Amino acid sequence: MTTPARSSVSGHVPPARSARSALSDRQLGVLFLLPFVVVATLFVVYPAAESIRLAFYSKLPFRPRLTFVGLDNFRYLLDDPVFRAAALQAVVWTGASIVLQTVCGVAIALLLNQAVRGIHVFRGLLLFPYMVPTVVIALVWRWMFNPEFGIVNASLRATGLVARDIYWLSDPRWAMVSTILLNVWKFTPFVVICVLARLQSIPPELDEAAQVDGAGAWQRLRYITLPQLRTVLVVVIVFRTIWTFNKFEEIYLLTRGGPGTSTFNLAVYAFEQATANLRLGVAAATGVTMLTFLFAGSVLYLWLLRREDT
Amino acid sequence: MITRRTRRRVRAALVYAGLLSITLVTCFPLLWAALTSLRPTDEMLRVRLLPERVTLAHYRALLAGRPMYFEAGSGYTASTVPAQHFLAWFANSVLVSVATTLISVAVSTLAAYSFTRFRFPGQSLVPYFSLLGYMVPSIVYVFPLFLLIVPLGLADRLPSLVLGYLSITLPFCMWLMWAFLRSVPLEVEEAALIDGASRFQVFRLIVLPLAVPGIIATAIFSFIVCWNDYLIARIFMNSITQLPLTVGVMHFFEGVHVDWGLMMAAAVLMTLPLAGLFMLVQRHLIVGFGAGAVKG
Numbered sequence: 001m002t003t004p005a006r007s008s009v010s011g012h013v014p015p016a017r018s019a020r021s022a023l024s025d026r027q028l029g030v031l032f033l034l035p036f037v038v039v040a041t042l043f044v045v046y047p048a049a050e051s052i053r054l055a056f057y058s059k060l061p062f063r064p065r066l067t068f069v070g071l072d073n074f075r076y077l078l079d080d081p082v083f084r085a086a087a088l089q090a091v092v093w094t095g096a097s098i099v100l101q102t103v104c105g106v107a108i109a110l111l112l113n114q115a116v117r118g119i120h121v122f123r124g125l126l127l128f129p130y131m132v133p134t135v136v137i138a139l140v141w142r143w144m145f146n147p148e149f150g151i152v153n154a155s156l157r158a159t160g161l162v163a164r165d166i167y168w169l170s171d172p173r174w175a176m177v178s179t180i181l182l183n184v185w186k187f188t189p190f191v192v193i194c195v196l197a198r199l200q201s202i203p204p205e206l207d208e209a210a211q212v213d214g215a216g217a218w219q220r221l222r223y224i225t226l227p228q229l230r231t232v233l234v235v236v237i238v239f240r241t242i243w244t245f246n247k248f249e250e251i252y253l254l255t256r257g258g259p260g261t262s263t264f265n266l267a268v269y270a271f272e273q274a275t276a277n278l279r280l281g282v283a284a285a286t287g288v289t290m291l292t293f294l295f296a297g298s299v300l301y302l303w304l305l306r307r308e309d310t
Numbered sequence: 311m312i313t314r315r316t317r318r319r320v321r322a323a324l325v326y327a328g329l330l331s332i333t334l335v336t337c338f339p340l341l342w343a344a345l346t347s348l349r350p351t352d353e354m355l356r357v358r359l360l361p362e363r364v365t366l367a368h369y370r371a372l373l374a375g376r377p378m379y380f381e382a383g384s385g386y387t388a389s390t391v392p393a394q395h396f397l398a399w400f401a402n403s404v405l406v407s408v409a410t411t412l413i414s415v416a417v418s419t420l421a422a423y424s425f426t427r428f429r430f431p432g433q434s435l436v437p438y439f440s441l442l443g444y445m446v447p448s449i450v451y452v453f454p455l456f457l458l459i460v461p462l463g464l465a466d467r468l469p470s471l472v473l474g475y476l477s478i479t480l481p482f483c484m485w486l487m488w489a490f491l492r493s494v495p496l497e498v499e500e501a502a503l504i505d506g507a508s509r510f511q512v513f514r515l516i517v518l519p520l521a522v523p524g525i526i527a528t529a530i531f532s533f534i535v536c537w538n539d540y541l542i543a544r545i546f547m548n549s550i551t552q553l554p555l556t557v558g559v560m561h562f563f564e565g566v567h568v569d570w571g572l573m574m575a576a577a578v579l580m581t582l583p584l585a586g587l588f589m590l591v592q593r594h595l596i597v598g599f600g601a602g603a604v605k606g
Contacts, residue, residue, distance in 0.1 A: 035416075046454070051454045054453070108332055116329075128336065131588050135580070140339045149357065185336075267447060270449050275545075290450065
């Protein structure tokens, strides 16, 4: 991850140090860097590299020996209908989550940008879901979406909108909806914060000028505010897509990927391969697939950002 | 201009209505958890907004550690899937999260200072690698890390969790501290150096105090990430007494009979430390969000 300091270390501050200082800038620089290099190498670089290596090996549980199998793990993935379904479900899950998060996020940010009394209290409260542990949300979701005793079905029953109880977590399609709702609830605040920060930096004169010229509220939103949000939305959408695609806990803790494998995404698939089937190599190959996606996303992000800058 | 004033009032009313309904959606799940946790078990299956009688029995069961959660006949004995370990899990979570946060903030602050003040080959790559590092999901790290932990004899022991969590927190603490320290102006430091202060004195007496808001924001984000982790602990830990809260609480679902009151009380207690932190340092959190880096 980092290149350890070599002889070319030099301060770019004038070298007017006193004779008392026991350490030169170079020594101090290296000393400060050392713990980071050691820890990062052992616990970040090594496991990342090892997970890529494992993708080309077969590892039997409880035995230290690795057997080189070339691309067999990847071939296994391509032949596995569960993997293909998981990839498709991950795309659906990510796509739906991102669209909903972005739409809700922008709408809420626009509301929070209004100058009304007590707006700071609302801003604080809306940030909160982001802090709540996923385990807690999963527990609460399982209780709220419980088909018999949950408040969601009880409310739907009371309004008379549905004839039969919805099996939120045991019907494959509704299980997907439940995980999407969880994800949207938890991560919309992220979009809100980023968009709100941008909204507050738009000079109010722009809006006022348009108002003087007779533009209506909708026209001002469409032609003045939304174009200003473009760059921040690109950043937010790319980041959230990468993160959402690779999420594990948000799905596993709510449905365990079920019913059956209907809410598997790639992370849950990798987890099940490693823990239930004890195929570490296949899990690692899935991880490499996810990393490839992540890397492509990052490159896309940098490219878009550069294009936006010019 | 009565029409204009009326219009403004209508507008404000609409804004408040929107804000209130969104706040309701945001807060309702946790509010509902809190209400459920106060409800006696025999009321649990009737859906009412407010409990008819309020009880603290579920909290007492968790905090007093009574091994009475599973009744005879449900097939589970108290020692297999118990509520009485809740306090131990809580302590484990606090210990591991604090230890990881201290280490990763200290290590990344030192390194970020070094990276922003001295020249190294390949220095310009640091932010990119940190960014990449903190986008890598833990499912990729967790199995190689486990294979590393086992020969060290650390499996199923709390220090292994600290090591595992470092792999998530370190890149993103590095990224945040790098961004913060880069924005601390060099002029004061240069003046102090010219006046004869040593590099270390400059770091300790000038840079560190200026970096405190950044350090606090970084520490909070790191704490949240550790406190919320499920995956790493699930793979590394095995003994029921060694679990952090996240993995421990999920064991409540293993019984035939699910005690929702107990579970919601656990959910509330698990959120409290974060809610406390959140209120204390909301200002600093926004600093962190502003720096453009949040793990999510």
